[in-house]
Structures are given as C-alpha cells and as structure tokens.
Amino acid sequence: MAERRGLLIILSSPSGAGKSTLAGRLRAWDPSIRFSVSATTREPRPGEQDGREYYFTDETGFKRMVSDGDMLEHAHVFGNFYGSPRKPVESAITSGTDVLFDIDWQGAQQIRNSALQDSVLSIFLLPPSIAELHRRLISRAQDDPDTVERRMKRSWDEISHWDSYDYVLVNDDLDETEERLKTIVTAERLRRPRQPGLTDVVRRLQREYEETAL
Numbered sequence: 001m002a003e004r005r006g007l008l009i010i011l012s013s014p015s016g017a018g019k020s021t022l023a024g025r026l027r028a029w030d031p032s033i034r035f036s037v038s039a040t041t042r043e044p045r046p047g048e049q050d051g052r053e054y055y056f057t058d059e060t061g062f063k064r065m066v067s068d069g070d071m072l073e074h075a076h077v078f079g080n081f082y083g084s085p086r087k088p089v090e091s092a093i094t095s096g097t098d099v100l101f102d103i104d105w106q107g108a109q110q111i112r113n114s115a116l117q118d119s120v121l122s123i124f125l126l127p128p129s130i131a132e133l134h135r136r137l138i139s140r141a142q143d144d145p146d147t148v149e150r151r152m153k154r155s156w157d158e159i160s161h162w163d164s165y166d167y168v169l170v171n172d173d174l175d176e177t178e179e180r181l182k183t184i185v186t187a188e189r190l191r192r193p194r195q196p197g198l199t200d201v202v203r204r205l206q207r208e209y210e211e212t213a214l
C-alpha cells in the first residue's frame, strides 16, 4: 500500500490570472505531480497538443464520456464543454501520486462534493487588478479580441466563488506566488491524516519507552 493517498490539488481563477503558468512551475518543482489532462470541445490553441494540454474531442465524444460515467466532473465554460477524466485521477491518488487540476469553480465544487473530498486541496488565484487581468489575457496573445472580451465578462462570475476555496493567493509577483503555492502543498502533504506511517512511528516510540523502562 502507498504511504499516503495522493492529493487532488485544484487551481482555479478567472481566465488569464495565471493558473497554467503556476501549474507548470509547480510541476517543474515536483515532477511527481501529475497533471489532470482535461477533455474539451474547444479548438486547440496554437502550440497546444492533443493529450498534453487537453484531449480535444467533439461534443458527441464528450457527451459519451459523461454518460458512461468516465468524468470525475464536467462543466460548460465559455461555450465549450470541459471535463476531468476519472480513471487517471483515481489510479494516481491510490498509488500516492498528487494530481493537479486547472479547472473552474463548477468543477472544483463537484470534486469537493465527491467521494474524493478528503483528498482535495483547493487554491484560488486572484489577479492584482482587473486592468492587469485584461493585460495578461491580451499579452498571452492566444485568443482573438472577442474571446478576450468574453473571458473578461466571465471573470467576475469566477471570482465570486473565491470563498469556497481552502487558500486564496493574489498572483501579483509570480515568483512570490510560486513560493506560496509550494509552501501550501508542502504543508498540506504533512497533515496528520495524510501521513498514515505516523501510527507505526508512534508505536515504535512507545515500544522504546517500554524497553528502556523510562
């Protein structure tokens, strides 16, 4: 049996606040963290690869996965369907591997209400200002102006769910946010229920007390 069950690390934010950037940095820091590759009906952006950023699928394929019970959660975001395939997540966490999700508040809520709720660590990223959020969406240069405006309009809806998350970080300075994120993950891994090996350590300490008759 694994030392501990893996964590489901959920990162949410309005689009453009920095989820993918920070997800990348977290995985560079600890390559054992597995990224949950979502399925989506949206078109790939330049540079995106099927199976790496997303599994790109059509609506029929997506709906089949949902009706077959293959999605841990799913949602309709910005006119497209997005969902997290269940199997890779379940096998990772039973083998003690942490899984990172870049998903919206609806997905986070569904996972928090699922049987996996005890393993959830949810983190929300806020932009330092709305002007900066707009600047980041434009500077990413991957969406046309209409898409950027649609994402800006949706950003308040996403932000309004900030208080359902375990942690909230204002992603102003990127290096600082990265450090805070790593601190959170390090501490959460050390929570008592997440260290099943502790019982054996304490039993051994107890035996040592008895043997030395202190």
Ligand code: ADP
Residues within 6 Å of the ligand: 013, 014, 015, 016, 017, 018, 019, 020, 021, 022, 136, 137, 139, 140, 171, 172, 173, 174, 175, 177
């Ligand atoms: P999301 O995944 O939340 O949509 P991204 O990670 O794609 O957002 O970030 C959007 C843009 O903002 C990218 O160009 C990224 O390099 C930039 N960015 C992310 N975090 C910061 C930060 N703290 N300061 C400045 N730019 C940032």
Ligand code: 5GP
Residues within 6 Å of the ligand: 012, 013, 014, 015, 019, 038, 039, 042, 073, 074, 075, 077, 078, 082, 083, 084, 102, 103, 104, 105, 106, 107, 108
């Ligand atoms: P994007 O199109 O910018 O990659 O993602 C748009 C939004 O969909 C982001 O807020 C992202 O977090 C969210 N998203 C991506 N994958 C999933 C998923 O599997 N489930 C849910 N609920 N949201 C997702």
